[in-house]
Amino acid sequence: GAGVSQSPSNKVTEKGKDVELRCDPISGHTALYWYRQSLGQGLEFLIYFQGNSAPDKSGLPSDRFSAERTGGSVSTLTIQRTQQEDSAVYLCASSKETDSYEQYFGPGTRLTVT
């Protein structure tokens, strides 16, 4: 079946602009995660959604970052007033449940802030 999909695959934006990154999880997966992969920092957790529970936002680096998940499926990560240090690959993952289930990763969105 279809895996996790993300769009766009690449995004170039000017400093100060807002961007939206989209994630379509695997159908039936209740948990959805956003991570960021940047040079020198490795992979960092950003935010996690599980069903209808309040999201775990503990990894968001600043209040410029926000995310929502509509209808328990598609998620959008929004970065406002982008900065050059936001340049990274943003990865989305989903899993059936939170514990003991494998996280399946999407191909990522490469964001470049100029």
Add this chain to the structure above:
Amino acid sequence: GDSVTQMEGPVTLSEEAFLTINCTYTATGYPSLFWYVQYPGEGLQLLLKATKADDKGSNKGFEATYRKETTSFHLEKGSVQVSDSAVYFCALRPRGYSTLTFGKGTMLLVSP
């Protein structure tokens, strides 16, 4: 807080050589441990996992053993292939939690 430390790369080997990529962790309790692989141009894929001490995860000829006494989860393969060239990430998930904490990744380059 929890953390994962893995050896810096790149690791450069010839085909059929023995591979070890070291991974150690710091965590409270007994986390689950994972190795993920990222092939060029592709997304992260789970390679293997271990959920308790002394468990051995294995897949595609790769192995790693959960060593509680040394807080380690080293990745090994007896004979690497060119197709194993990729970036390998060690990760942990604390018990009762959902999110993964990753190491910085180790690039493996295998030449014919």
